[in-house]
Every structure is written in C-alpha cells, then in structure tokens.
Amino acid sequence: MAEERAAQPVVESDVIVVGAGPGGSTTAKWLADKGLTVTLLEKSTFPRDKVCGDGLTPRATKQLIRLGVDVSEEAGWIHNRGLRTYGGRKEPFEFLWPELAQFPNYGLTRPRSEFDHMLAQLAQAAGAELVQGANVSEPIIDASTDRIVGVRTKDGGEYRAPITVAADGNSSRLALAMGLEKNRKRPxxxxxxxxxxxxxxxxxxxxxxxxxxxxxxxxxxxxxxxxxxxxxxxxxxxxxxxxxxxxxxxxxxxxxxxxxxxxxxxxxxxxxxxxxxxxxxxxxxxLPMSFNRKPAYHRGLVLVGDAAGMVSPFNGEGIPYAMEAADMAADAIADARARGFGTPAAEKALAGYRTRLEAEWGGYFRLGQVFVSLIERPEVMRLCTRYGLPRPTLMKFTMKLLAHLYDTTDGDWMDRTITSLTKVVPSA
The missing domain is CATH 3.30.70 (Alpha-Beta Plaits)
Known part of the structure; x- marks a missing residue:
C-alpha cells in the first residue's frame, strides 16, 4: 500500500508573487517596504541563469538606485558610459549616455545569475518570504466571485492571498490559466x-x-x-x-x-x-513586446514584466520596464489594501495600474510597433544605417528614442519632440 503524503499547511499572505525575476522580486520588495505580507514563489533555485544580454541602460540603473542597491564598481558592477553602433560604414557611431535630469549618465553590466539572486535577497531583506523550488501549477479560483485567491504548486503546496502577481515570464502559465492569451499581432x-x-x-x-x-x-x-x-x-x-x-x-x-x-x-x-x-x-x-498580453489587472491577478509583454519594441530591453511596473503595481496593491481588498474602491485602485502603464509607455510602445514594421525588412534597415549613421544629430535623436532616454519635462528640443510624438499616437 502506497504511503499517503501528508497535506501541507496553507500559507496565507496579503500578496503572492509568482516568479522571482527582476519584476517579481522588485514587486515583492516594494510591497514589503509598504508593510504588506508577501510570499515570493520561484520555481528554480538560486543562483540560476537566464538568457539575457546582461547589459543595463541608465533606465535600469535608475531603478536599482531607487531600490537602494550599491551599484559602485567596488560592489562588483561593471559601468558603461554609452553605446557604440556599427552599420552603414566602417567607422562606428558612439553615443554617450546623455546628461538628463531623470536618469543617471551610466549603465551597468552584471550576469543575470547574480543579478536576479541579488534582487530576490533584497526582497527577503525587506520582509518578503522567498520560497524556492515552488513550481506553480494552477490558480485557485473562488467560485462565488470568479477571482483568483491563491495558487497551487506541483509539490502540493497551497498559497492564498487576496491579490496574486504573475511575474512568471513570457509563457505565463498562470495568466493563461486565467484566460489571458497573447495578442499575436503585437511584435x-x-x-x-x-x-x-x-x-x-x-x-x-x-x-x-x-x-x-x-x-x-x-x-x-x-x-x-x-x-x-x-x-x-x-x-x-x-x-x-x-x-x-x-x-x-x-x-x-x-x-x-x-x-x-x-x-x-x-x-x-x-x-x-x-x-x-x-x-x-x-x-x-x-522577447514579448508592446503589451502583448492585456489587461495587466484581471480578477485579482496583476501582471508584471514579460508576463504582460513589457519589452521595448525599439531595443528588446525588458528589465527596466519590469522594475518600473513593479513599483507601479506595488503602489496600486498597497492602495487597494488600504481601501479594503475586494471592495469597489479597491478595484478602482487596481484598475488604475492598467491606466498608469498605458499613460507611461503606451504611446512609446505604439511608435515601436511602427519602427519594427520597418526595420524587420533588411533593405529598409540598410537604407537607414547607410544614410542615417553619418549624420550625428540624426543619430543622437534616434539613439535617444531607441534607448528611451529623454527628459519628459525639462529636456532639449530632441526630448520635447520625442515626448510630443509619444503623446499624439494612440496607446499600444
């Protein structure tokens, strides 16, 4: 007779975060800082690797500084001061990270195996409970409200909370189980x-x-x-x-x-x-791009990072957007708890997360979709590099746009032009 497996106790918290990548760990950290009890579930065991360029632009650097991370070279970070671009001619174009009010003027490099582990430890230090080897198999749905109220893991674990954050990557089996499919018309x-x-x-x-x-x-x-x-x-x-x-x-x-x-x-x-x-x-x-899975809040489930397609169509960068979205998600969730999870007022706060995302990046991502439709054709890319790279002013403008590095309130004419462009196009 087979030995029966003892039932595991149910773990309860204010928020469950599924996935301890940059988006998930940053969400957990900000939530814990705001006094919420957080359970952070990671299917792997740290340290673990991810396919990534390991290079971080000043946009991501800003988020690390806000988190209180020591990003000095003495702490093991490799600093970079710009981007060298080859194409259209033998000599490359060198674009130094701009001096901006909103972003630092340097980027960073760190292997993802170290980067993700560091962020998970940061969330732990803030008070989040990290559970490694927790492979989520399905959502727990309240039949009376049709809302997610927790998750189960393949090893029989059960975790319950009023709000669940899906930060489980491009495939996001949790979002799929909640009926959220990818938009295959997005880049x-x-x-x-x-x-x-x-x-x-x-x-x-x-x-x-x-x-x-x-x-x-x-x-x-x-x-x-x-x-x-x-x-x-x-x-x-x-x-x-x-x-x-x-x-x-x-x-x-x-x-x-x-x-x-x-x-x-x-x-x-x-x-x-x-x-x-x-x-x-x-x-x-x-690399899922341009909000290819929506809505970012749905029936108690909050999407962060690749699970919601938060990768820039311009340059394939996803880490800064995941970390920025984590901050926005934590704000909305903390507001919802203060209003009373499950109340109409709390739902308004959580719906505000979707609105804020689209206000912040919707126009920029829409411009990116137009950009992708052009550069995926090699003959168009060749014309752009041949006639664009020799023109420093045009290239500086293009690089600011591609890197998403411009001041939205106190910049030069390039910054003002890009900001205006993102405001006149419809949201992605």
Missing amino acids: MGVAARAYFNSPARTHDPLMESWLELWDGKPGESNLLPGYGWIFAMGDGTVNVGLGTVSSSASSQKMNFRDLMWKWLANTPAEWGLTRENMVGTIGSAA
Whole structure:
C-alpha cells in the first residue's frame, strides 16, 4: 500500500508573487517596504541563469538606485558610459549616455545569475518570504466571485492571498490559466546569446551593437534581419548575442546559432569570438513586446514584466520596464489594501495600474510597433544605417528614442519632440 503524503499547511499572505525575476522580486520588495505580507514563489533555485544580454541602460540603473542597491564598481558592477553602433560604414557611431535630469549618465553590466539572486535577497531583506523550488501549477479560483485567491504548486503546496502577481515570464502559465492569451499581432522578438573568453574586449567602457548582420563578406553578401551585441563583463569574458524582431508573433523562423557564427566570422581575430573560446552554450529566449498580453489587472491577478509583454519594441530591453511596473503595481496593491481588498474602491485602485502603464509607455510602445514594421525588412534597415549613421544629430535623436532616454519635462528640443510624438499616437 502506497504511503499517503501528508497535506501541507496553507500559507496565507496579503500578496503572492509568482516568479522571482527582476519584476517579481522588485514587486515583492516594494510591497514589503509598504508593510504588506508577501510570499515570493520561484520555481528554480538560486543562483540560476537566464538568457539575457546582461547589459543595463541608465533606465535600469535608475531603478536599482531607487531600490537602494550599491551599484559602485567596488560592489562588483561593471559601468558603461554609452553605446557604440556599427552599420552603414566602417567607422562606428558612439553615443554617450546623455546628461538628463531623470536618469543617471551610466549603465551597468552584471550576469543575470547574480543579478536576479541579488534582487530576490533584497526582497527577503525587506520582509518578503522567498520560497524556492515552488513550481506553480494552477490558480485557485473562488467560485462565488470568479477571482483568483491563491495558487497551487506541483509539490502540493497551497498559497492564498487576496491579490496574486504573475511575474512568471513570457509563457505565463498562470495568466493563461486565467484566460489571458497573447495578442499575436503585437511584435515578438527572439534573442540568442553566449559568453566568450575575450581579454581584448572584456573591459570595453561602451556597450556595442551591430545593426547589420551579413551571411558572408560585409557589403558583398546577403544582409540578414536582426541585430547583434557585445557587452564587456570585466572578468575576461564578453556577452555576445543577436536578436530579431517581427511585427507579429507568428514569423520567427531564423536559425540563430547558424546566424551567430556567420556574423562572428566577420569580427577581428584578436577578439577571440570563436567556438574554441565559447564558455558554455548558445541559449535563446523569446522577447514579448508592446503589451502583448492585456489587461495587466484581471480578477485579482496583476501582471508584471514579460508576463504582460513589457519589452521595448525599439531595443528588446525588458528589465527596466519590469522594475518600473513593479513599483507601479506595488503602489496600486498597497492602495487597494488600504481601501479594503475586494471592495469597489479597491478595484478602482487596481484598475488604475492598467491606466498608469498605458499613460507611461503606451504611446512609446505604439511608435515601436511602427519602427519594427520597418526595420524587420533588411533593405529598409540598410537604407537607414547607410544614410542615417553619418549624420550625428540624426543619430543622437534616434539613439535617444531607441534607448528611451529623454527628459519628459525639462529636456532639449530632441526630448520635447520625442515626448510630443509619444503623446499624439494612440496607446499600444
């Protein structure tokens, strides 16, 4: 006779956060700071890796500073001061991070295996309970209200709370179980990355992007869709990757490993970006963009980060948006608790999270969708790089737009122009 498994006790809290990535851990940290009891569920065990470029722009740096993180080089962070862009000509364009009132003038680099663990520990230190190895299998729905009131894990655990945050990534099985499907008309990116031993490049003070990927000799072969990057890690290695983006989620057919080796064959031999110098393997991941899963609040479920498609269509960056959304979500949830979870007033507060997201990024993401529909065509990208890169003023304007680094209230003419553009287009 099989031995019966003892039932696990039900864990109750104010909020359950599913997924301890940057969005989930930051949400848990802000909620704990506001005095709410938080259970943070992570299906893996730290430290664990994620496919990512590991490079953070000043937008993400700002969020870390707000969290109270020591981002000094003495604390293990690699600082970068801008972006070097190749395309259209032999000489690259160097864009230094701008001096802005709203953002610092430097970016950071840190492996995701360390970055995510650090944020989870930050949430713990604030008072959140971190449960590792908790693989959520299904939501618990209150039949009388049709609201989510908790989750179950594959090992039989049961966690209950008035509000659940889905920060469980692109696939977000929790959101799917609640009936929230992806909008396949929204842009979808795919990225692949690997680490290489490269003493020649490991201390580069600039992040690097390649806007032209050739399948042979540059300028004399086929131009392929996509972009590449090289980020210095400061430890003898570099993070090398490439990505592509399409205007819909249904057309992702590229062989990334093959494309990466074709691109790297054109890099200087002294950089050492060869199969022999690769550390580990090439990994890949999807980049859900432009609010491809909505609404961000639904029947007691709050979506944060990739679960809601909070990746920029302009540059494939998702971490700063996940962390900013975490702050907004925590504000709305704390307000809802003060009004009384489940009351009409609390629901108004939680609906305000959706409204705030669209007000902050809706226009910008909509512009990004137009951008994607153009640059996914290699011939258009080639024209842009050929005629745009030699023009420093145009490139500075473009880079501010692509990096989402401009002052919305006290900037120069470029900042004012971009801000106006994002306000006149409909929200994504």
